[in-house]
Every structure is written in structure tokens, then in C-alpha cells.
Amino acid sequence: MFQKLLRLVLYACAGLCLFWLGGLVAYRWIDPPATPLMGLRALEGESIRYRPVALSRIAQPLQLAVVAAEDARFCLHSGIDLGAVREAIEDYQESGRLRGASTITMQLARNLFLWPGGGFLRKGLELPLALAIDALWPKRRILELYLNIAEWGPGVFGAEAAARLHFDRAAADLAPNQAARLAVVLPSPLRWSPSRPSEYIQRRAATIQGRSSQLAFEQTGCFN
Template sequence: MIRKIGRPLRRIALIAVGLLAALILLYRFVDPPLTPLMLIRLVQGDGLRHSARPLAAIDRDLPRAVIAAEDNRFCRHWGIDWSAVGEALEDFDEKGRLRGASTITMQVARNLFLWPGGGFLRKAVEVPLAVAIDLAWPKWRIIEVYLNIAEWGPGTFGAEAAARLHFGKPAARLTRREAALLAAILPSPRHWSAGRPSAYIERRAGIIAGRIDKLGGWLDCLD
């Protein structure tokens, strides 16, 4: 009985792995049309504002601001920032609370293929997916896809839709302050606004904008 059940499960697992591998290779060249989170927001009634843009059509400060806010070592790691993982595990041992250690690549993997929310199971799937994406895509493509599928407001996905919603302009014309404000709201884009920032978001954006210059050569994968 166990063998009978095990064979179809292995077959399903192999098919799933093959499908994921094919999609990773496809999305290296083709912009993802939808993500699971986009579909969830549609069902929730938020609508969908999304228009993919190449990295060249997005102001250069936005990817830099996002890296400064979300993943300082983006240009140096291989999909997983093991230093951040180690720090998160130390915090968990001391405080009993697991804080995030997600890289931008891990967020791309999660947004493209997985479900929202936390938990060890999703992380266990997210890690190998992130490593595979980092092996298959150049860094500029990873940040390009991230900027085009990240959520920046209710039903608002991608830098172009975000720039038009919050500032009434295309993503190519963002200022550094506006780029930093967009990066600042990424942790909670349904509750924070870049166009009408609170004092906290203004302070956070100021820190992010200042960090861009400090990172210097750590952003060289975007050049």
C-alpha cells in the first residue's frame, strides 16, 4: 500500500519540479503575466493595476533604494544571505521570535510561485527556488522582475503602476525621494502610502536615500 501511494506522489513531485524549472527558465526572458498574490487580490476585490516595464524604463534610483531597504548584500550573495539567516536564528534562540531574513531573490521566488504568509514549510521551498533563480538569471533580471511584481498598494503591482498611483507619473521620472518613499512602504504596502507618507515613512525614506550612496560598490551588479 505504501509503495502504491509513494509512486504517484514521487511522480507528482517530479512533475512539479520540472514545471518550476521550466517556468524559471521562461521567466528569465518573458515577463510573468500574473502571480498568485495578484490573483488573491483580484478575488478580494482590489482589482489589478499592473504594467511591466524593462529596468531601463524605471528610474535608476528605485532598484538602488529597494536594495538599500530590503537586501543590502543583494549583489554579493547567491540568492540566500546566510549572514542574515544566522542573525535571524540567533534572535529566534534569544527571543523565541523568528524575524525575516528574506533576500530580494527569495521574495521573487515567493511572489512568483508560492503563497503569502510565513512558516517553515514555505521557507523550505523558497530557499531552493531562490538558489535556482540566482543561478539561472543575472542580477539585473532578478531586480527587474521584483520591481514588476512587488505589491505597492491595494491591487497595485509593479513600479509603473506604483509610480502612477502614488505620484501621478511614470516610473522613469521618479525622483530619489520618491524612489525611497516607494521602497519604504514595501513591508506593508496596503497600510502605508508613498504619496501621502506618515512621519515614520518620511524618516524611513530619508534613511534609505542616504544609504544608497553609502552602499557604493555594493550596487555594482546594477551597472
């Protein structure tokens, strides 16, 4: 009985590894038909809105705003921001609270291949997947896919679906302040709304707009 259970676990692990390997190869060029989070939202009864588009059809202000808000060192690290990880570990040792140190690449790995929620197991799987993605894909593709599968509301995935729902326009036509508001709500898209922003969201969006302008001046063109 134990050997049969062990064999099933090994088969499941092997299947999961094959799924990850296949995804790492295929998603370099093609968009995923769905993600685990989309499946979860569908089970919760949400209608899924998902319209992947090329990065060239996503307004540059949104590209810059998301990088400024989520991962300002995106062009400089190799999938993991080791400085941010060290700071998060030190904070955990001091306070007992595990704060985020996720890069855009780590978030993409989680959204594509893993499950929502926290925990050391998922975080431990994110790290090698993020390193593999950064090694195999150009930064432009990483950002493109992240912007196309990020959640921006209940059942709303990707910049195109979000722009049309919240601002009734294509992602290519987003104004800088609209882009900043979309970037600001990414940490909590089910609680915050870019089209009905609170005072906090408006203040935070103004800050992100300023950072985006600086990033546009400083960035190396790694995703342009």
C-alpha cells in the same frame, strides 16, 4: 485508497516541480502573465494593476533605494545572505520569534512561485528556488523582475503601476524622495502609503535616501 492518494500527491508534486522548472527557464527572458499573489488579490475582489517594464525604464533612484532598503548585500551573495540567516536563527532560538532574513532573490522566488504568509515550509522552499534563480539569472534580471511584480498597494503590482498610481508619473521619472518612499513601504504595502506618508515613513525614507547615495558610490554595477 492510500495508494491512490499517494499517487495523486506524487503527481501534484511532479506537476509543481515542472511548473517551477518551466518558470525558471521562461522567466529568465519573459515577464510572467500573473503571480500567485495577483490571483489571490483578484479572488479578494481587487482590480489588478500590473504593467511590467524594462529595468532601463525604472528610475535608478528606485533601483538603489529598494536594494538599500531590502537587501544591501544583493550584489555580494548568491541568492541567500547566510549571515542574515544565521542571525535570524539565533534570534529565534533566543526569543521564539522568527524575523525576516529574506534577500531580494528569496522574495522574488516567493512572489513568483509560492504563497504569501510565513512558516517553515514556505521558507524551506524559498531557499533552493532562490539559489536556482541566482545561478541561472543575472542580477539585473532578478532586480528587474522583482521591481515588476512587487506589491505596492491593494492590487497594485510593479514599479510602473505604483509610480502612476501614487505619483501620477512613469517609473522612469520618479524623484529620489518618491523612490525612497516607495522602497520604505514594501514590507507593508497594504498598511503604508508612499503618497500619504506618515512621519515614520518620511524619516525612514530620508535614511534610505542616504543609504542609496552610499550604495551608488560603493555598488559594483552588478545590476546596471
